[in-house]
Amino acid sequence: MNTPPDLSLGEFRTLVGKAFRGAGYSWGLTEDASFSAKRLAESGLPAATIVADLLTTVDAHDLAAMLPADLDDRDRSVVCPIWVGACVADRGVDPGSPLSVAHVVAPQLIAPIAATRVSPDDDAAVVIEWPEGRCEANAHAIVLSGRSPERPCAVRIARSDIDVELVSRHDRVVLEHDVHAVLDGFAKRTYAPATEASRIAGAGPS
Amino acid sequence: MRLERMGSFHQCRLSFMRTLVRRMKAEEWAFERPRFDIDDRGVGTALYSATTPERTYTLVAFAHDLPDDMRSDRVIATAWDTTFTLHDGVPTDADVERLRANVPLQEAGRISSSELTLARANRSVRLWQTVIDELAAGRQPDVEAIDRVGYLMRTTAVYGSGKFGAADRQAIADRDELLAPFQAEMLTVYLIRTFVIDLVEHLARAQSESAVPLRPALRRRFGIGNSTGLGMAPFVITHPRLINNWFEAREIALARVRSVESPTDDEIATFGSYLRRARTSVDLWRSEHPMQLRKLAALRNDLDLLDAHIATAPFHVSRPWDSLIDWAHSHLSPEGQELVVSLVLEPYGHLVDDLVTTMHADESMPIRIDGSQSLGSVRAALADRYDWALEIDWDAPDANARAWYVSEEKLEPRLGERHDEPIADYEQPLQPGRDAARMYAALDDWNEQETLATFLRHHPEHRHISRRLSVLTDAPYAEVRDNTIDAEMLPIDLLRAKLSFFGATHFDPRSDRWVRINMFKGAPFPHELATSDPDGWTYPELVSAS
Numbered sequence: 238m239n240t241p242p243d244l245s246l247g248e249f250r251t252l253v254g255k256a257f258r259g260a261g262y263s264w265g266l267t268e269d270a271s272f273s274a275k276r277l278a279e280s281g282l283p284a285a286t287i288v289a290d291l292l293t294t295v296d297a298h299d300l301a302a303m304l305p306a307d308l309d310d311r312d313r314s315v316v317c318p319i320w321v322g323a324c325v326a327d328r329g330v331d332p333g334s335p336l337s338v339a340h341v342v343a344p345q346l347i348a349p350i351a352a353t354r355v356s357p358d359d360d361a362a363v364v365i366e367w368p369e370g371r372c373e374a375n376a377h378a379i380v381l382s383g384r385s386p387e388r389p390c391a392v393r394i395a396r397s398d399i400d401v402e403l404v405s406r407h408d409r410v411v412l413e414h415d416v417h418a419v420l421d422g423f424a425k426r427t428y429a430p431a432t433e434a435s436r437i438a439g440a441g442p443s
Numbered sequence: 444m445r446l447e448r449m450g451s452f453h454q455c456r457l458s459f460m461r462t463l464v465r466r467m468k469a470e471e472w473a474f475e476r477p478r479f480d481i482d483d484r485g486v487g488t489a490l491y492s493a494t495t496p497e498r499t500y501t502l503v504a505f506a507h508d509l510p511d512d513m514r515s516d517r518v519i520a521t522a523w524d525t526t527f528t529l530h531d532g533v534p535t536d537a538d539v540e541r542l543r544a545n546v547p548l549q550e551a552g553r554i555s556s557s558e559l560t561l562a563r564a565n566r567s568v569r570l571w572q573t574v575i576d577e578l579a580a581g582r583q584p585d586v587e588a589i590d591r592v593g594y595l596m597r598t599t600a601v602y603g604s605g606k607f608g609a610a611d612r613q614a615i616a617d618r619d620e621l622l623a624p625f626q627a628e629m630l631t632v633y634l635i636r637t638f639v640i641d642l643v644e645h646l647a648r649a650q651s652e653s654a655v656p657l658r659p660a661l662r663r664r665f666g667i668g669n670s671t672g673l674g675m676a677p678f679v680i681t682h683p684r685l686i687n688n689w690f691e692a693r694e695i696a697l698a699r700v701r702s703v704e705s706p707t708d709d710e711i712a713t714f715g716s717y718l719r720r721a722r723t724s725v726d727l728w729r730s731e732h733p734m735q736l737r738k739l740a741a742l743r744n745d746l747d748l749l750d751a752h753i754a755t756a757p758f759h760v761s762r763p764w765d766s767l768i769d770w771a772h773s774h775l776s777p778e779g780q781e782l783v784v785s786l787v788l789e790p791y792g793h794l795v796d797d798l799v800t801t802m803h804a805d806e807s808m809p810i811r812i813d814g815s816q817s818l819g820s821v822r823a824a825l826a827d828r829y830d831w832a833l834e835i836d837w838d839a840p841d842a843n844a845r846a847w848y849v850s851e852e853k854l855e856p857r858l859g860e861r862h863d864e865p866i867a868d869y870e871q872p873l874q875p876g877r878d879a880a881r882m883y884a885a886l887d888d889w890n891e892q893e894t895l896a897t898f899l900r901h902h903p904e905h906r907h908i909s910r911r912l913s914v915l916t917d918a919p920y921a922e923v924r925d926n927t928i929d930a931e932m933l934p935i936d937l938l939r940a941k942l943s944f945f946g947a948t949h950f951d952p953r954s955d956r957w958v959r960i961n962m963f964k965g966a967p968f969p970h971e972l973a974t975s976d977p978d979g980w981t982y983p984e985l986v987s988a989s
Contacts, residue, residue: 245556246613247605264872265899265906272809306901320903327814327896353811376808408556408614429859429869431852 249410250275252420253288259426260292261300262319269326269350270319276349278410280379280403285412287385289419291318291343296423311339315389318343322350325394329354330363335395341367344392345381348374351394362401366393378403444690446925449679450936451738451777452943454981455785456792457692460946461978462799463629464966466620468977470496474969476641477501477533483649484508485642488539491634493969495620500559500627501530502634503542506642514565523549523563525596525638529631531557531610549600553608559615559627560603564596564635567668571595571643578647579654589664590727593949593961596639597668603628613807623799624685625945636667636963659971663980666964669947672957674855676937677847680873683914683921685804689944690920692802693784696795700787701765703794711758713790718753720982721782722746724948727983732952734933738778745779792978810910814896818889821898821912825883828915831924832876833883844930847873858934858956874928878908946981 244252254271262270270288277284294315295303303317308324321338325347330336341347344367351363352374362375367390370383378401412420454461466472473494481487491502509524526547530538538557545552549563570584570592577584603625605611615621640662647654657665679686703710725742752770757763764787771783788795826833835842846861848869859866872878882905889898899906914921926932934956942950947960965983967975 243608245605245608245611247611248608263904263906265908265910266903268809268907268910304903320900323903323906324896324900327812327899328894329814350809353809408611425851427849427869428851428854429848429857429866431850 243409243411246275246279246408246410249278249285252424253284255424255427256288256292256420257319257423259423260295266319266323269323270346273319273322273346273349276374276379277345279407280381281405281407282345282379282381285410285416285420287343287345289416291346292423293419294342308336308338313340316341318346319350321392321394322347325351325363326353330394330396332396332398335393338392338394340389341392342386342389344386344390345372347392347394348372348379352376352379355396360398360400362397362399364393364395364397364399366395367391373397373399373401375401377401444920444922444924444940446923446927446932446936448777448781449923449940450933451781452940453782453785454943454946454948455693455696456788456795456978457689457696457799457802458944458946458981459623459625459629460633460963460966461981462623463626463633464972464980465796465977467493467969468967468972468975470620471973472969474637479641479645481506481642481645483646485646488543489638489641490534490539491638492533493630493634497618497620498531499533500630501532501534502631502638503528503530503534503539503546504635504638505543505547507547509565511568514568520599521551523547523599524566525564525635525642527560527562527564527631527635527638528554528558528609529560529562529627529634531559531615550607555608556610556614558609560601560631561607561609562598562601562628562631562635564598564639564667566596567592567594574643574657575647575650578644578657579650581651581653581655583655583658583661586661586664589661591729592668593664593727593729593964594666594668595643596635597670597959598632598635598962599670600674601628601631601669603631616803616805622803624689624803629945632667632669632962633966636665636966637968639667640665640968662968663965663983666948666961666966669942669960669962670953670957671938671942671960672855673858673934675941676858676934676956677856677871677873679937679941680875680923680927682804682806683911684810684918685806687914687918687921688802688804691918692798694920695801696788696791696798697768697784699794700791701762701768703764703791704762706758706763706790710790714786715753717786717789717982718746718749720979721786724982728949728951730951732954734955735950735952738776741776742778742782745775745782748774749779749783789978810913812895812899812906812909812913814894814899816895817891818886818893818895818898819891821895821909822883822886822891824912824915825879825886828912828922829876829879829883832879832926835876835880835926837877837880841930842926843877843928845928845932847871847928861928872907874926875908875911875922876924876926877928878905879912881905882908948981 250271253274254267257267257270274284274288298315303315304320305313344365348365355361355375357376362373365372367386369386373380380401475492478490485506486508489504493500505526513522528546574584644656771780837843845858846866848866850857861867935952935958938958939950942960949961951959965980
């Protein structure tokens with residue numbers, strides 16, 4: 238299959254959603270994940286690569302083992318950023334009481350989800366920091382500085398009274414062939430194998 | 444909203460086709476056909492532009508020579524009689540060539556952020572050549588033959604919202620003319636209808652120098668057919684906030700009309716006129732499906748009852764529309780009840796048309812879950828909003844008979860038999876009732892003082908239904924209040940609800956899971972807009988074809 242030259246944001250969000258589902262994520266976390274990836278992409282960040290790397294990591298581990306019961310659980314060797322983002326979005330971050338989570342991969346993906354707790358009217362942002370970089374996000378924008386972590390790392394999550402402005406909004410996502418292949422491979426796991434009997438039973442006779 | 448009722452909806456003033464026609468007329472859109480390079484076999488390219496006060500949209504049409512044995516309405520088809528895209532602006536020659544290399548391929552091609560829709564249509568085997576032959580012979584086609592079919596071509600897909608590379612909804616949603624849902628798709632179909640009439644007249648002229656054009660009264664009788672299958676059904680479940688806004692607008696419109704204390708004579712006359720037009724429309728409504736035939740028989744009987752009731756002059760009471768709706772609910776079938784709902788809105792454009800601006804939804808952000816809620820309150824909310832689902836025995840084979848899944852073959856949604864096919868592992872989240880019941884049961888093991896956030900940390904599998912529950916807090920119509928995986932569930936009920944909001948008429952189910960409809964039948968063509976009623980076309984008067 239040829240790699241599409243570029244995807245609309247909607248197509249990208251759909252592809253990523255299928256990929257996360259194909260990797261074993263629950264539907265609810267899949268919704269958070271696909272939103273996060275789309276938001277990173279429209280901010281011009283390499284969302285597809287980040288997701289492809291994450292899902293490859295997930296595939297090499299037990300996903301359930303990447304979803305601890307609590308944010309302060311330090312016994313896991315790898316912690317899923319989607320799960321962290323969802324936890325933060327659900328409970329919020331108190332100003333002055335930052336959270337610390339150990340062994341997180343792809344921490345950039347936390348930011349858009351956690352930032353859903355920030356009202357669009359607030360001059361505030363969620364700041365995600367890891368040893369090599371940081372991500373600031375509010376309801377409108379995400380700004381990344383530094384580098385992606387190469388291995389699971391400690392992440393600090395705080396709410397800060399800063400404004401984040403997007404320099405330019407991207408409306409397309411260009412995928413490298415190998416990245417597309419990874420995402421598409423996971424997405425295909427969500428499709429039921431076709432049979433003529435299922436076609437007739439499922440879609441109705443002509 | 445229950446499936447049986449959704450499966451009886453009719454178009455109304457708030458339907459998206461009507462919204463478009465009203466706007467095109469009010470804003471005096473200009474229409475042109477800058478290109479019509481179609482040969483005598485009907486192969487070539489045509490452009491149709493619609494210019495609003497702000498910008499131009501152009502339908503780029505490609506007409507093909509499709510062998511009869513390749514003509515299929517199925518989504519698995521690979522070739523069509525005609526293929527289309529709606530270009531955002533005026534396409535350059537280079538744009539047209541780019542589109543020529545992609546649009547005829549449909550799902551296998553790519554369009555760009557300069558395009559808003561991708562569509563295709565096939566000829567009606569029953570009518571296409573007959574109409575050409577009649578016009579070529581200098582005669583008008585038979586009215587009854589036209590009415591039996593209602594269209595010369597039917598679309599088998601009209602994609603928008605970022606599909607296959609098109610511009611995302613988010614990129615165009617701030618335009619006034621595209622704020623209401625599916626306006627780009629409706630404009631595409633409206634322009635296709637004009638193209639199809641031009642094409643059939645062109646082919647008649649190619650066949651004979653003495654060919655005649657279609658008489659205006661006959662032209663209007665042609666809509667654009669549409670064949671819609673299961674692919675559309677999940678939309679009603681996967682867009683809860685948007686669907687809520689559609690249903691809520693309709694309910695608010697009805698409430699406003701029911702509150703009218705004393706209608707004017709003109710308003711009563713308008714209702715009566717539309718009631719007669721509705722009778723005409725129902726007379727033209729054809730179906731061979733036993734279920735729809737039963738519904739149509741009931742609807743015709745309903746119209747008789749309604750006529751008799753109206754003859755008793757029920758308008759000389761306080762809030763007569765309120766009384767009429769109550770009467771309809773106790774005397775008419777669901778088809779009839781829902782037709783009355785549509786009809787009572789007709790005299791009240793000044794009360795209800797503004798609601799169109801509330802029917803869109805920003806779905807770019809995920810629905811937030813308030814994790815601080817206690818599980819006691821979550822449990823109470825589930826019991827309140829999914830009460831219907833908690834009464835179902837989900838272990839009963841019939842209640843859990845089906846599973847929605849996506850097939851590898853064409854990446855399209857399908858509905859399978861869970862107990863007979865290996866599809867459960869591929870199930871899509873399209874059974875909120877069952878999922879709500881599962882979460883409700885899971886809460887049994889939890890302290891009611893705990894928070895939802897804590898519960899979801901341990902049980903992310905309930906995150907999806909928690910999100911839907913959040914929507915229901917302020918979106919009371921967001922959920923189909925029925926079992927969408929029941930053995931007896933009819934997917935066409937979901938299709939009809941959505942298509943009625945489009946403004947479709949003459950629903951003709953071909954099975955329990957796909958349906959043919961008519962779009963824009965009776966609508967004024969672009970050159971007729973200035974002098975036409977932008978609403979009356981939806982319930983046509985019988986117009987003399989002579």
